Amino acid sequence: MELFNKMQNVHYRVLYKMINDIIAYDSIKENNKNIMIDMLRNRQSYEPDFEFEKELLEIEESESKNYEKEKHEYPYIKLFKKDKNNKYSLTVDSSMPIILSKLELQWLKMMLLDDRIYSHLDDELINKLKYKLEKIDFDVDSDFWIKKNVDDYNADKDESFRLKGVIELIKKCISEKKYIVYDSKTGKGNEYKDKIAFPYRIEYSVRNQSYKLISLIYDDKYNENRIIKISLKNITIVKVIDDKVCKYAEYIDKIKEYIPKINEFYEKKKHINDPIELEIIDEKNTLDRCFHIFSYHDKQAYYDSKNNIHNLKIFYYDFDKEEIIKDILSLGSCVIVKKPEEIKNTVIERIKKSYLSYSEDK
Numbered sequence: 001m002e003l004f005n006k007m008q009n010v011h012y013r014v015l016y017k018m019i020n021d022i023i024a025y026d027s028i029k030e031n032n033k034n035i036m037i038d039m040l041r042n043r044q045s046y047e048p049d050f051e052f053e054k055e056l057l058e059i060e061e062s063e064s065k066n067y068e069k070e071k072h073e074y075p076y077i078k079l080f081k082k083d084k085n086n087k088y089s090l091t092v093d094s095s096m097p098i099i100l101s102k103l104e105l106q107w108l109k110m111m112l113l114d115d116r117i118y119s120h121l122d123d124e125l126i127n128k129l130k131y132k133l134e135k136i137d138f139d140v141d142s143d144f145w146i147k148k149n150v151d152d153y154n155a156d157k158d159e160s161f162r163l164k165g166v167i168e169l170i171k172k173c174i175s176e177k178k179y180i181v182y183d184s185k186t187g188k189g190n191e192y193k194d195k196i197a198f199p200y201r202i203e204y205s206v207r208n209q210s211y212k213l214i215s216l217i218y219d220d221k222y223n224e225n226r227i228i229k230i231s232l233k234n235i236t237i238v239k240v241i242d243d244k245v246c247k248y249a250e251y252i253d254k255i256k257e258y259i260p261k262i263n264e265f266y267e268k269k270k271h272i273n274d275p276i277e278l279e280i281i282d283e284k285n286t287l288d289r290c291f292h293i294f295s296y297h298d299k300q301a302y303y304d305s306k307n308n309i310h311n312l313k314i315f316y317y318d319f320d321k322e323e324i325i326k327d328i329l330s331l332g333s334c335v336i337v338k339k340p341e342e343i344k345n346t347v348i349e350r351i352k353k354s355y356l357s358y359s360e361d362k
Contacts, residue, residue, distance in 0.1 A: 011049070011052055012099060014040060014043050014044050015056075015079060015096070016096045016098065016099075017043040018039055018040060018043050019079065019090065019092065019095065019096050020095045020096060021039075021043075022039075022090060023090070023093075023094070023095050024095070031087050031088045031089065032086060032087060032088070033057055033086065033088070036057055036080065036088050037053055037057070040053060040056070056079065056080065057080060057082075057088070079091055079092065102136075105133060105136050106136060108129065108133060109133045109136050112126065112129060112130055112133070115156050115157040115159075115160050116160050116209070117160070118157055118160035118161055118164060119160040119161075119163040119164045119167065119211075120164075122164075159233075163211070163232060163233060166232050166235055166238055167202065167211060167232060169238060169240065170199050170202060170213060170232070170238065171202065172240075173199050173240055174199050174200070174201065174202070177198075177259070178240050178241070178242060179196060179197065179198050179240075179241045179242065179248070179252060179255070180196075180197055180198075180199055180215075180238055180239065180240060180241065181194055181195065181196055181197075181238070181239050181241050181248060182195050182197065182235050182236075182237060182238040182239070183195070183235070183236045183237040183238075184230060184234045184235045184236060185234055185236055186234055187234070195217065196217065196218070196241075196248050196251040196252065196255070197213075197215035197216065197217045197228075198215055198216040198217075198255050198259060198262070199213055199214075199215045200214045200215050200216060200227070200262060200266065201213075201214045202214075202232070203229075203296070205296060210231050210232065210233055211231070211232040211233070212229050212230065212231050212232065213229070213230050213231075213232055213235075214227060214228070214229050214266070214319070215227070215228060215230070216255055216258060216259075216262055216265070217255070218251050218254040218255050225254065225255060225258050225265070226318075226319075227265065227266055227269050227317070227318065227319055228319050229317075229319045229320065266317075269317045269318045269319070270315060270316070270317050271315060271316055271317070271318075271340075272315055274339070274340050275300075275313040275314055275315045275316070275339075276313070276314040276316060276324065276328075276337065276339065276340065276343055277311065277312070277313050277314075277337070277338040277339040277340075278290070278311070278312045278313075278314070278328070278335050278336065278337060278338065279309050279310075279311060279335070279336040279338055280309065280310040280311070280312060280334060280335050281308075281309060281310075281334045281335075282308075282310060282334075283334050284332070284334060286331060286332075286334040286335060287310055289331060290312060290331065290335070293327045293330075293331070294312075294314055294324075294327070297314050297315060297316055297320070297324075298314075298315040299312060299313060299314055299315070300312070300313040300315075301313070321343070324343075325343065325346055325347060325350070328343075328347055329347060329350060329351070
């Protein structure tokens, strides 16, 4: 069995998880063969490898007189031993270390070439990684990277350091349950000044390559508390405030009553009973694009084989509605909105508006 392949260690990862869990939680009780196989398969992220299971667990058989009659691609290993009652136990008495494959080490070294890494990691860790990876045989300029299905967001080292400062400040506010006042500027140039918010959580979107802040605010326009999402790269100024600052006391008092039940308030904004339902014709790679675009939403999907149509339900939050509508429009004619009517009508109206605008330009 080849556990230490230079490019990938699929089997090693499974055994690493299994053995360390057994040692940490003393989890082998009814440790017969079926239990061991279940433990193994529950830690696999791929289809069961029956040959791997056989080589790992059928120890006595591997050493029997029939061994020469059987053909095995790899020699057997002995990480588990079996007693006369067919019960298994570990042959090792300590946890296994994490061992990265050559491909993973190369990937990590490549990531360090991107200035955006400075918004994720601190200088000390970055320098330590660079030192440890110095002898890894890999040297590719980041200009040669091929990025697929990723929105282009370029951030230099200075911007990454600025963003890191914003993230660290907001993380502290979340842990200490403090409020922030911020200014922001959207990509369209809209500016917002002195906005008061109670930060709730930070999300990272791989697709957008950006951090987003979910927070509770009081909305003057609608005279209500709302949960909003804002891209952290759009925040130009942010400061910490407390609930005793008189200048903002009026807004803080209106937000404060929701703080103890913010989790409940947040979940109520999720459309569980009325998700967006899409019909997808899988042309022009539309199905893959759908799953990528909506990757950070809870979803349900099924395939209508009779009509050759894929159906997708998207469970979304109020503050995601605008972005989802834009994403649906970007998918073109291969996607049809079935429900809810509000989203369906909004998409139709925007298509009509775009068509009329195009016609006038012609």
